[in-house]
Amino acid sequence: MRVDSPALRRVTRLVAALNLAYFGVEFGVALAVGSVSLFADSIDFLEDTSINFLILTALGWSASRRARVGMALAGILLIPGIATLWTAWDKFNVPVPPEALPLSLAAMGALAVNMSCAFLLSGYRGHGGSLTRAAFLSARNDSLANIAIIGAGLATAYLWPSAWPDLIVGIAIAALNAGAAREVWAAARAEGRVAEA
Numbered sequence: 001m002r003v004d005s006p007a008l009r010r011v012t013r014l015v016a017a018l019n020l021a022y023f024g025v026e027f028g029v030a031l032a033v034g035s036v037s038l039f040a041d042s043i044d045f046l047e048d049t050s051i052n053f054l055i056l057t058a059l060g061w062s063a064s065r066r067a068r069v070g071m072a073l074a075g076i077l078l079i080p081g082i083a084t085l086w087t088a089w090d091k092f093n094v095p096v097p098p099e100a101l102p103l104s105l106a107a108m109g110a111l112a113v114n115m116s117c118a119f120l121l122s123g124y125r126g127h128g129g130s131l132t133r134a135a136f137l138s139a140r141n142d143s144l145a146n147i148a149i150i151g152a153g154l155a156t157a158y159l160w161p162s163a164w165p166d167l168i169v170g171i172a173i174a175a176l177n178a179g180a181a182r183e184v185w186a187a188a189r190a191e192g193r194v195a196e197a
Contacts, residue, residue, distance in 0.1 A: 008124050008132070009056060015117045015135065016052035019045045022113045029106040035098035036091045036163075036170035037149045038106055040084035041142065044177065045110070047080050048117070048138050055135055063195035070188030073134045077181035081174035088170050095163035097156050103166070104153030111146035114139050134184040141180050145173045 023045035030038035051073055058069040118139035125136035152165035 009059065011120045011124060012052050012055050012059075012132075012135065015120055015139070016049050016056070018113050018117055019048040019052065022110060023049065026106050026110055029102055033099040033102045034091075034096055035103050035149075035166050036084065036087050037145075037152055037166050037173060038098070038103060039087050040080055040170045040173045041107070041110055041145055041149060043083045044080040044138070044142055044145070044173070045113075047076055048135070048142070050076060051135055051138060055132065064192060067188045067192035067195055070134065070191060071185060074181045074185035074188060077134065077138065077177050077184060081177045084170050084174040088167055088174075091163055091167055091170075095167075097161055097163045098153075098166050100153045100157035103156065104150050107146045107149035107153060111143060111150070114142040114146055118143055133187050134180075137180045137183060141176045145169070145176060148172060 023042055026038055026042035026045060029035075030042050054069060054073060054076075058066050061069070118136065121132065121136040121139055124132045148169045152169040155165040156162070
């Protein structure tokens, strides 16, 4: 399959639309219930929207230009982590637990969206080099994060009614995004070296 295929463009466009739509839902719930992990995940939906729109723009470019965009995407993957750490700092100062039921329900919706996106992108993760790899890794990691957020909601409701489960998961999401950023950076560097050879 060529890098700039109509099928890949359709999938990328759909994934971007799904991410943008659920960003609004999850961001609103995060603000309403005071959740660090939902806030981190909602910002991540916005970041995924940006990644997929960048991919749509760069698919027809040369391998060296795509590699440069891949390196930029690695930086974008760090943004949710930085936003999460900032929000976590505020939560440390006022450690009020989030409402467990809305937290878990919003995370379940996010899990459905992210698993759908990961499934759609799984067939293309080897095409387009670091670009589609970034989109797939982001959707996969977000699915894992959503499972952890659901767990934080259950822990807050039944085991440990404090802000800590939410904070721990929020910080873990930041670490997961940092790992994905490193992986995308390495793939983009390798892609750039191959293009130059």
